[in-house]
Amino acid sequence: MYFNKFYFIEYLFFFFNSCSFLYVILIDWMSLMFISFVFLISSMILLYSMEYMNFDFNKNRFLMLMVLFIMFMLFLVISPNMISILLGWDGLGMISFCLVIYYQNKKSYSSGFVTVFLNRLGDLFIIFSLIWMLNFGTWNFIFLDYYKNLDYLFYISIMVMLASLTKSAQIPFSSWLPLAMAAPTPVSSLVHSSTLVTAGIYLMIRFNEIFLEFYFFEYLLIISCLTMFMSGLNAIFEFDLKKIIAFSTLSQMSFMFMILCMGKIEMCFFYLLMHALFKSMMFLSAGILILNMNNNQDIRKMGGLINYLPFCSLIFMFTLMTLCGFPFFCSFYSKDLIFEFFLMSNLNFFFFFFFFFSFFFTFFYSIRVIYYLLLMNFSMLNYLMIIKFESNILIISMLMISFMMLFFGSFFMWLMFYKFDLILLEIKFKLLSILILMLGIWFFFELNNFLFSLNYLFSFFYIFFFGLMWNLLFISINFFLNNFLFFSFFGQKVVEIGWCEYNLNSGIFSFFKSVMIFNQKIFLNSYKVYTLLFFLWFLIILMINF
Structure with missing residues (x-):
């Protein structure tokens, strides 16, 4: 990283009739750092899964699918070639479908079908970009800067941007992300931290030099602000614990897209690594809480878990504090830096409005989850006692990621930003994030009873608008799925x-x-x-x- 070196390695499989069949690997500081984070988090999740899925009959199949998932992510990260990117990209979609339908029931199957279909749209855009890259005579996007034909680069960048939007679940492709929660909890931890959802933003980071030629970042900034606002609003009205964390992931992905649109590539990558740490930890601790509540995910039926499961509850509270950007946690070093840089930017009132309200929603639903899970009276009336299952293997895997979550923020900030940007802000703007946090806590305790009564008064309205992602779920299923499936049946009869x-x-x-x-x-x-x-x-x- 310090000397800005990278290695471009080509493996020639065979040469036949002037056609060379190559596999290309790009090794630089970004790919090595991301691979190390993926392997570190994946090893802890696999250790966690061996104990968490211990009583499952198909435990070996589950572990093999997880290893395949990590392998395809490795193919995606080290590839400067669109063919090998497509191999990892398509493999991630295929294995995610197998993992979402792991619990073989109707809900899992329908969720997996929406997931794999919207991910196939991303594969389609990658294939279109492959076709356009035939004009250059190479599929290695690292060489595209030397070509000055901007017309072809324009179409390639459009296709890559649309593929990244589908994989990172931005509007209008957001509906598959909460549905993917039908998978087991270790899968959610791996998918939402460092593999499937982050593949889109990683591809955008790799292609950032092509996007500098055009003005797509303005449109992408609008999409990311709307997605961040929508996901934060949905998390306030959601009662499923895993879906609240899924909406949190969607909000943080939009946060990364937004800082990427403003031209800060290293800052976006830094927050991507820190988000992988605390989001995997959040899912692991939530999985133990759900397991102890007899696989119940409704936060209204929980409460007072700090008395029964002190270790997991404490870890979960720490991860929510990290999500909010509390001082001296790992997310503070990246989120506060992005927040201050955003305040120095030259944007209009529209972006500031959505940014500050999305920031406020993050604090609001975090305090809401802490209140419902840990502070409220125990309200699981169906069970007289909870299981109290905290094994040593689960605690070891959680302690390792917790250690990284606490100390890696400061370490990687000194490592990556050895040349600092100058940030000049008044003291009131420096303390604005802490002020928004205090306002979020105060507003929650003031409006909690009021919102609870509104749930019954306007339940029909918020279920079909706020609780279902601004009706994106119905649009994606009714419009995309039904129409495309009809045309695919027609195409099979006529063409295939x-x-x-x-x-x-x-x-x-x-x-x-x-x-x-x-x-x-x-x-x-x-x-x-x-x-x-x-x-x-x-x-x-x-x-x-x-």
Whole structure:
């Protein structure tokens, strides 16, 4: 990183008739750092999964799918070649589908179907960018800066941006992210921290030099602000614990897109690494709380868990404090830096409004989850006691990530930003994030009872608008899925099978089928007896005449 070195390695598999079949690897400080974080977090999650999924019959299949998931993410991270990127990109979508439908029921299947379909849209955009890159004679996007034909680069950057939006679940492709919560909790921890959701933002970081030629960042900034505002608002009205954390992931992804649009690539990557740490920790601690509540995920049925599960509750509270950007946690060093840089930027009131309200929503739903889980009276009336399951393996895996979550923020800030940007702000702007945090805590305790009564008064309105992501779920299922599935069935009949083959073969088959049915009717009933008697009578007549 200090000497700005990178290695570009080509493996030649074979050379045939002037066509070379290569596998290309790009190793620089960014890919190595991201791979190390992926492996570090994945190892702790696999250790956690061995104990968490201990009573599952298909535990070995689950662990193999997780290892495959990590392998495809590795292919994506080290690839400067669009073909090998497509290999990792498509593999992530395929394995995520297998993991979302792991609990084989109707809800998991429908969630997995929406997930894999919207991810396939991202694969389609990557394939379109591959077609456009044929104009350059290379699929290595690292060489694209040397070409000055901006028309082709324009279309390639559009396709890469749309692919990143689908994978990172920005508007209008946001509906698959909360549905992916049907997967087991270790899968959610891996997907939302460092693999599937971060693949889109990582691809945008890699392609940032191409985007500097155009003005896509303005449109992307609007999309990211709207997504951040929508996800924070949905998390306030949600009662499923895993979906609240999923909306939190969506909000933080939009936060990264926003700082990327403002041109701060290293700052975005730094927050991506810190987010991977505390978000994986959040899912791991939430998984133990859900397991102890007999697989119940409704926060209204929890409460007072600090008395029954002190260690996991304390870790969960620390992760929520890190999400809010409390001082001296890992997220503070990245989030406060981004916040101050945003205050120095030259943006209009629209962006400031959505940014500050999204920041406020983050504090609001974090305090709400802490109140419902830890501070409220124990309200699980269906059970007289909880299981109190905290094994040593689970605690060791959580302690390792907690240690990194506490100390890696300061360490990587000194490592990555050895040349600081000058930030000049007044003291009131420096303390604005702490003020918003205090306002969020005060507003929650003031409005908690008021919102609880509003839930019953306007339940129909908020369920179909606020609680369902501004109706994006219905739009994606009814419009995208139904229409595209209809056209795919039509295309299969006309293009893939072929109209001649479809009609001719089915016509011949139906003709022979009707002939065989007629023969069966003759030979499987009493007509054959009469026919035999008729032939015998005819033979006897002939013999008499002759």
